[in-house]
Structures are given as structure tokens and as C-alpha cells.
Amino acid sequence: MSRHAKLAAFGGSPAVSPRARDLPWPVIEDADRAAVLAVLDGDHLVSNADGPTRVSELEERWAAFCGTSHCVATSNGTTALTTALHALGVGAGDEVIVPALSFIATGLAPLHQSAIPVFADIDPVTMNIDPRSAADLITERTAAIIPVHLHGHPADMDAVDALAARHGLAVIEDAAQAHGATWRGKPVGSLGDAAAFSLQATKNLPTCGEGGLLTTATAAVAERATLARQFGEEMTAGRSRDYISHILGWNHKMNPVQAAFALSQLDRFADYEAARQRNVPPFLSRIAGLPGITVPTVQPGCTHTWHILRFRFDPEAAGLTGVTPAGFRRAVHRLLRAEGVPVSRYQVMPLPEQKVFTDRAGDSHGHPWARSAPPPRAPHPVATAVVDDSLTLQRRHLHPDAGDALEQYADGFEKVWDQLPTVRSMARALT
Template sequence: MGPMVTGTPDAATRVPFVDLGAMTHDVRAEVDAGWCDLLERSDFVGGESVERFERAWASYCGTDEAVAVANGTDALLLTLRGLGIGPGDEVVVPANTFVATVEAVVLAGAIPRFADVDPATALLTPATLADALTPRTAAVLVVHLYGQPADMDALGEVAARAGVMVVEDAAQAHGATWRGRRAGSMGRAGCFSFYPGKNLGAFGDAGAVVTSDPALADVLRSLRNHGRIPGAHARHGLLVGTNSRMDTLQASVLAAKLARLDGWNAARRRIVERYRSALPPALARMIAVAPGAESVHHLAVLVTTDRDALRAGLAERGVESGLHYPVPCHRQAPYRRHSDRALPVCEALADQVVSLPLFPHMTGDQVEAVCRALHECGEERG
């Protein structure tokens, strides 16, 4: 089902920020069948369903391997640990990201090195990466924020000159591409969250790492399973592992949704283009999509100088909104000690960003209600 179903716009239409019900309905038959099969086999954790999804996700992303884990934070943490990053190492992270990015660095025992972002795209740039590098830098976590991949060619060149590993935080970029290459396939590894609200979301927490490094994939499979040596249930390797295995149910759900992901992403693009065309320039601007990038628009983010007034105006017209993110990571209490300088773009964006409703099954009436609300708020501002 696509968005923008025809119908007469209703001034009383209320638009939720997100509605997962229609996506669930789309896959209900496959999920029911998978659940019945699961009950018959009593194969509740790991097993063939998870392995089948891993193969499908690796193929979709254009990598040789995919390792399913319990959540997106573990995908980042286990990848850093699997690459040998820990105490004494620094990892560059953009400060404009969900806190899990920096959280994983600290949990790995490394030191986050915060970087600023581009004001138009809100993404890490070659210049801001270079400015954050030190002799202790071991890796950079490139965040493909809001569904748009960063410039992996230019960032990769800067990282290569510095001898720094590149890991992609693609938790919001399922299916996004940079110059035709899928998010997750361009660094040493790509880390995904399948939290229910993601473009590809499970019925609970789940995550995965994709890579074309077979040695790293083997280490990750051991780390997610208490550090066990593959094929030896009672023997453990040299690294301390954890319990980060994907439930079979989540793999079944993700496999069913994966077949629809491209269509759902296309629907998101159409909705964002409608918003972009309807947005009064004096009211706000939308986060830009860079040439070479194909965004999957996990979020539809505006930048405005009077956020409170805009959110109030939208709410009065029945349109919910969100904030992603109102406090940059380097200003969050647990991470302030790692911040040694101002990051003016991140700090400005934190006060100005507003996220509009966006989900692939939005009706035409809902989309038009948001556009109408933006127009009316623009008239009030004018």
C-alpha cells in the first residue's frame, strides 16, 4: 500500500507522528505462518530462520556477511570490540546523533571524540572529521542520520590517510545508497538497529552487523554468543562475550518486511517531496539531500528559528511532531567530560530541528493536512 490515498481533505484530520499498524497488517499473514512454524519447531533463539534472514540482509546490503544481534547498540559495541578498539583508543562520532552511538564507544572502553556536522545535511563532513582526528584516533563512526548516507568517498579518503577504521552507524538508513552503494557496505562494517520504528523494524529489539570481512564476522558470532567457539558449546575463546542473540520471531518478522522495504522507502520519498514543495521558505527549511545520496527518509526534519511556535501551531491543527535531537551528545551529562570544544552547528541544530509525521502508509488526507498546517503556520509567521 502506498501513501497519499485520494480523498477530500478534512480540517479535523489528526496526524500521528508515526503509525506502525498498517505495516504490521501488511505482513500479518507471513508473521502468523512464521509463528506457527516456530511453535512447531520450538526454535526460539537463533536457528535457520535467523540464518536465512542474515543471508537475505547481507545480499540486500551488498556485503558477504551479516551477523544478527539483539539490538542496534550491541551491533555498534560488538563491532568496536571485534575490531580491537578499547581503552586508550579514540573514536570520532558526530555529536548530532542518537546517544547510542557515543554510548557504544564508552561501553567499549574507548574515548569519544566529538565532531561537528554540515549545516545543510546535518552529517559528518571530511573537514569536521579531519578537525577531530588525533594521534590516538582508531576509528570513526559515520552516522547516516535521518536516512541519508554521508559522503563515504570523501570521508574514507580522510580516514585512510590517517590510518583510521571506518564503521557505519546505519541504524536510520535501511536501504539508503551513496552513489549506488547501500548503506552499511562501504566501511569496515555497517551497524543496524531494527527497533520497531525503523524503516525495517522488528516486533521488539533486534539489530545486525554487515561486513565483507569474514574474520570480523566470525569474531562477532562468537561475541554475541557468550564468546563460544563455533561448534563447541562448552568452550569459549579468548574474548569475553555477551548474550546478544536475535530471537527467531524477530527474524521472521524482518524477513517478511524486507520484501516490502523498497516500496515503503519509495513512499517515504514521495511524502517528503510533497512536504518540501509545500513548505513556506520563510517558515523553515528541510534537511538537504546531497548529490550522490539517495535518502530513505527515516525522519522528515525541518530547521526553523522559532521551533516552539511552529510545534504549537502544528499541534493546534492536529499534527504531531518530534525532536531529533534537542540535546547534542557532547552536552549530555554522562559525556560532557569528553567534550573539549564548542560544536556550533550541532548546538544550533539542537535548538532548531523539528520532525514531521512520516510513515509509508500515510493517507493523502494526512499528508495534505500536514502541508496545510505548514502553509497556515507560514501565513501566521508572515
């Protein structure tokens, strides 16, 4: 593309072709359709059938994939998190440390257990929980910590596990975005007391809608989670259902149609992941040299699965005087979208600033907030800065044939950066 080409926002031709703007995900093949139809034509449409189902098969394969002993399938990633907290004994009045930047479910899961989320700041490079910030928040009421492997990059599990061990805390990995990621050679999902994965249709391992997987190496945790996901009932193969609830439970089951679709996708997961590892790093390398942009990186000893790509924008480094990071981000957002680069904001505020937490929303009596001392608070300047100065690329790059589209996205970035004076004028107006 020629330098100083007219920007699409001002009448020029877009850098990205229409076909490259919205690559389908998940990729649905005949094998996926056949797997779903086999369940519909079979006998087991629920997971509590007597004998093996596609749900139990998925549980066995995912436990093996994560290198752990047990997997409990649930209805979605949020119920996997909530069930993990329940199975580990986290409940009323407890405090759970979570990162200030994550999807809302990470903060809501403790509330559903009548526990209180306490928000730690994040690392500016990985954007995962900062263990030093977390350490400052520990009180006698702290029961657990939820490190999130945000965007597919593992959290610093050495530091998190060490912190938890010193204070006797449960560790629940939020691995919703990190299927297949590794830390020091070990798969996520095997690095804490339990872990929660999402199979929502946008994830690297998707199902046909919603689904969740809870992994743990502890038999007692798996047993309690299995009870909790179905009304607290003991379901034993070869024995008729007795409808007796032994513990407080929910209806958090996955159905075999969801499991069959996920199993079919799991058959191709390694190939798709290899394609991402081929496609994404060259794209990031190409735009990393543009002044004022920071691209995702991989820390030593880690595997990044590139679920989401987040770009941070620094006006000073780009030579844009008199421009705020938010103004720079707004201008770049408009210009890149006009070029056909499908960037978006994703989060619009750190978790602690969500209304459900600032208003201390709870049950009709104001619990859990009303019956507990005020939780500790910590500043979260890094999380705030990341929300203000960043944009994300989601879903499109997950397609195994996304290489050409990513090349066009890089063309779009370079085209915008070739005209930084125009960006400066827009950014000042949008500051």
C-alpha cells in the same frame, strides 16, 4: 483551506483530522503474524540451534541486500555498534570520532569498549558528520570514526573513507536510520569496515521490538563479531556445544521470532520504500516555499530514505524581527501541534552536552576517562544551532498510505505561516 483561518490554538478547527495524526507503524499484516507463529510452533526459539534458523536466513538476505559478504544479527542496534567496535579491535584508551548530533547510542558504544568518544561538528545541510571537523580531532590515540547516516541520508563517505585511509582508522557506519540508502550507487552497510543497523520497531525495517544487524566485507571481522555475540563460543553446525569461551563475549543474540518478523517486513520493504519516495518529496516541495523554513534535501548521487524529516526555522528569513531561532521553534511547535501536525524535538541537546559525557561517567574507577589524556575538543556550533532551531516529523510518514496525511500536515504548516504576525508575538514571549 481558506487563508487566515483561525488557528486551532485560539479556538479554530485543526487542519489535521484525528485519523491522520497517528498512522500506525510498523504495519502489521497477517503474513507477519504467520511468520511469528511459525517460529513458535517450530523447534528453533534461539539462534544457536544446530542448523539454519530464521536468524541465519535474515543474515544471508541482509548481507545480499547491502551488497556485502557477511551479516551478524544482534539483539539491537546499540549492541551491533559495540560488537563492531570490538570486532575491529577498538578498546581501552582508544578515541573514536563521532558526530555531535546523533542518537545517544553512537556516543555510548565506544564507552562500552572503554574507548572515548570525541565529537565532531556536523554539516549544516545534511546534518551528518563534517569531515573537516573530524580531521581536526585526530590524534595518535584515534582508532576509528563512526559516520552516522542521520535520518536516512548517507554521510559523505568519500571524504570519511579518505580521511580514515590517511590515518589508518577503522570506519563503522551507524546506519540505524538508513536502511536502503545509497551513496554513489552503493548501499550503506557496504561503505566502511563494518556497519550497524537497528531493527527497533520505529525503523524503516522494523522487527517486533528490538534487533540489530552488523554487516562487513571482512571474514575475520564477521568471525570475531559472531564469537563476541555469544560468550566468545564457537558454534559450529553438526557439533555439540562445548561451552568454551575463546574470547571476551556477551549475550548479544537475536532470537528467531524477531528475525521472522523482520524477514516478513523485508518482503514488503521495497514497496514501502517506493511509497515513501512517492509521498514525501511532494510534501517537502509544498512547504519548502514558506519563508523561514528549510526542509530536508537529497545530495547529488545519494538516496535518502526519509526515516526522520527535520525542519529548520529561521526567523530572519521569515521576516520576524526581534525573534530568536529557539523562540520561533517554540512558537511553531505549539501552533503546529494544535493544528494536529505531530512534530517533535527528538534531541534536546548535542551529544557532547549529554550528562554522561560532561560528567565523564565510566566504571567504578572512572575509566576510561581516568586512564587517558583528556580527549581533544572541538566547538560544535552547527549541531547546537540545529538542536535549537529545528523540529522533526517521525514515524507517521513511514506508513505507505501516508500521502493524504502529509497533505493535511502541509495544510497545517501553511495555516500557521499565513499568520506570521501571531507567530512573532508568541515567539517573542517564548524567547
